[in-house]
Amino acid sequence: MLAAARCIVRRDLLLALRRPSDVATALLFFVIVASLFPLGVGAEPNLLRAIAPGVIWVAALLSSMLSLGRLFAADHADGTLEQMLLGVSPLGVVAAAKVFTHWLVSGLPLVAIAPLIALQYDLPQSLYGTLALSLLLGTPVLSLIGAIGAALTLGLRGGGVLLALLVLPLYVPVLIMGAGSVDMAAAGLSPAGQLQLLAALLVLAAAFAPWAIATALRISTE
Amino acid sequence: MSTVIRWFWFASPQTFFPLAGTAARWSAAIAALLAAAGLYVGFFVAPTDAQQGEAYRIIFIHVPAAWMSMVIYLAMAFWAALGWVLNARMASMLARALAPSGMVFTLIALWTGAVWGKPAWGTWWVWDARLTSELILLFLYIGYLALTEAIDDPKRADRAGALVAIVGAVNVPVIYFSVKWWNTLHQGASVSLTAAPTMAHAMLLAMLLMTFAFWAYAFAVVFMRARAIVLERECGAAWVRGLSNPAIGLPT
Numbered sequence: 390m391l392a393a394a395r396c397i398v399r400r401d402l403l404l405a406l407r408r409p410s411d412v413a414t415a416l417l418f419f420v421i422v423a424s425l426f427p428l429g430v431g432a433e434p435n436l437l438r439a440i441a442p443g444v445i446w447v448a449a450l451l452s453s454m455l456s457l458g459r460l461f462a463a464d465h466a467d468g469t470l471e472q473m474l475l476g477v478s479p480l481g482v483v484a485a486a487k488v489f490t491h492w493l494v495s496g497l498p499l500v501a502i503a504p505l506i507a508l509q510y511d512l513p514q515s516l517y518g519t520l521a522l523s524l525l526l527g528t529p530v531l532s533l534i535g536a537i538g539a540a541l542t543l544g545l546r547g548g549g550v551l552l553a554l555l556v557l558p559l560y561v562p563v564l565i566m567g568a569g570s571v572d573m574a575a576a577g578l579s580p581a582g583q584l585q586l587l588a589a590l591l592v593l594a595a596a597f598a599p600w601a602i603a604t605a606l607r608i609s610t611e
Numbered sequence: 612m613s614t615v616i617r618w619f620w621f622a623s624p625q626t627f628f629p630l631a632g633t634a635a636r637w638s639a640a641i642a643a644l645l646a647a648a649g650l651y652v653g654f655f656v657a658p659t660d661a662q663q664g665e666a667y668r669i670i671f672i673h674v675p676a677a678w679m680s681m682v683i684y685l686a687m688a689f690w691a692a693l694g695w696v697l698n699a700r701m702a703s704m705l706a707r708a709l710a711p712s713g714m715v716f717t718l719i720a721l722w723t724g725a726v727w728g729k730p731a732w733g734t735w736w737v738w739d740a741r742l743t744s745e746l747i748l749l750f751l752y753i754g755y756l757a758l759t760e761a762i763d764d765p766k767r768a769d770r771a772g773a774l775v776a777i778v779g780a781v782n783v784p785v786i787y788f789s790v791k792w793w794n795t796l797h798q799g800a801s802v803s804l805t806a807a808p809t810m811a812h813a814m815l816l817a818m819l820l821m822t823f824a825f826w827a828y829a830f831a832v833v834f835m836r837a838r839a840i841v842l843e844r845e846c847g848a849a850w851v852r853g854l855s856n857p858a859i860g861l862p863t
Contacts, residue, residue: 537778541771545761554757555775558750559782562789569793590785601778608770 393478394486401490404463411459412494419452419499423506434511441510442520442571448506449499449524449567450560453531456495457539457556458549460487461606465543474610480603485595488529488536488602496528512575519574519584526587527567533598534559540605562590622699624841625850631841635834642827649820657813666730669723671817675825677720680748683713683829687755688780691773701837703769704844706776707759708836712829714752721745740791747786751779765844 405412426444427437464470473483503524504517512520538556542548570583621627653671660667687709694703724742725735736742755775762768845851 537774541758541774542761547761551757551761554750555754558747558754558786559778561747562782562785565789565793586789601774605771605774608767608774611767 390478390482393476394482394489397483397486398490398493401487402493405490405494411456412498415452415456415495416498416502418455419448420502420506422448422451424509427509437510438512438575441507441512442516442568442575444510445503445506445520446524446527446564446568449503449528450531450557450564452499453495453528454535454553454556454560456491457532457535457552460491460536460539461543465610470606471610474606480606481599484536484540484602484606485599488532488599491536492529492532496524496532499528500524516571516574519580520571522584523567523570523580523587526584526591527563530563530587530590530594531560533594533602534563536602537598537605540602540609543606543609563587566590619699622701624701624704624845625848627701628838628841631834631838635831635838638827638831638834642824642831645820645824645827649817649824652813652820653817657817658811663731666727669727671821673720673723673727674818675822676716676723677745678822679825679829680713680717680720680745683709683716684748684751684776684783685780687713688776691769691776695770695773700844701841703773704840705833705837706772707769708833708840710752710756710759710772711836712832714749714756716825716829717745717749717752721749740787740793743790744783744787747790748783751783755779 423444426440430436430440461470464473474480476483500521503520507517507520535552535556538552538559541555542552545551566583566587570580570587573583574580621630649671653668657668659665687706690702690709691706693699694701694706721742724745728737729735755772758775759768759772762771842851842854
């Protein structure tokens with residue numbers, strides 16, 4: 390079981406390494422979206438400091454959603470997905486491994502690059518830790534919930550927009566807790582409560598989402 | 612053994628179809644009567660509110676619509692799950708028939724809320740916890756409808772819709788509480804819906820009448836829509852073709 394998961398993680402990572410532009414696209418999207426906001430709302434430093442956590446989190450949400458379409462599409466197109474469905478290893482484990490790899494290539498880079506955006510927004514450096522921690526806890530939840538939508542919209546016309554309609558409302562709690570934790574820290578309060586709630590969401594999603602993803606994959610491929 | 616309850620008797624589209632027709636006609640008549648009575652009490656009997664004037668009367672539409680929007684989402688998730696687990700076609704069709712009504716009630720609740728908010732709060736929209744959750748509920752309905760409409764195969768559409776409805780139903784409390792906490796954190800809205808003064812009896816009566824009218828209306832519309840879905844999906848079945856052929860006879 391673990392061997393299958395390790396195999397899938399290694400394979401998907403290798404595939405991502407062979408096509409680095411895919412990873413870079415999502416990351417650059419994140420940077421560009423975040424850089425557009427000051428041009429829209431003005432460069433007043435106090436305003437930017439106030440909106441920074443929210444902007445960074447919304448950009449992370451959109452960027453994570455953008456790369457979801459590719460999660461199962463290639464495997465679906467070349468028949469690999471059907472072999473995974475037929476294989477002996479439980480589909481939930483396969484789904485969890487794929488989602489984990491998706492997070493490694495699309496979520497983790499966001500955590501690494503977020504301080505750079507925070508620098509643009511003149512966020513105090515004492516908040517970087519909270520920001521990174523909230524993204525570290527929150528982005529896996531985005532990948533887990535989003536994968537359910539990606540599996541359901543597999544092979545449908547208008548899949549991208551449909552995915553956004555399905556997934557974005559479900560992202561709301563993560564957005565609120567994630568941006569809220571940084572806001573709390575900025576106000577001089579302890580962000581521990583919000584971060585613990587994020588961790589709770591992560592535990593819940595990690596426990597139930599792989600099962601839902603596996604079910605959705607079966608629905609979409611039968 | 613004549614006392615065995617036949618739970619699945621109406622799970623067959625053929626037996627459900629005439630029942631839904633009768634129920635829809637009765638529900639529509641009851642809805643019209645109750646709405647007429649409710650609107651009469653609401654507009655002519657209920658006293659003018661001391662603080663809000665006449666504008667408060669929109670709650671006779673607003674509150675029942677908001678209740679229905681939530682009840683219908685739960686009903687939709689329930690029937691979708693039942694249809695999926697038991698492989699009961701009729702339950703899945705009922706879930707599909709519920710979704711548009713739920714979305715319309717959510718829209719009405721949001722719209723009337725905005726119209727009421729302008730004179731009462733001086734603004735069309737506040738990011739209050741309830742308003743925001745209702746807005747997200749609307750997005751959940753739209754997501755469900757968009758997904759089920761995008762899939763051509765009815766069976767796959769039913770199952771995909773069921774999964775989305777269940778995931779959404781699990782998320783609704785999480786969303787509600789996160790929005791509530793977000794609201795208290797941001798200290799945004801200074802107005803509260805919970806601090807409403809106690810109501811006069813006539814107001815309460817009008818609201819109850821309208822609530823039951825909305826229930827009856829929902830039953831009527833959902834049963835009619837379910838009948839249309841049955842006809843569409845079962846158009847190959849002999850009994851459906853018999854409907855348009857008087858020689859075979861109409862089921863009543």
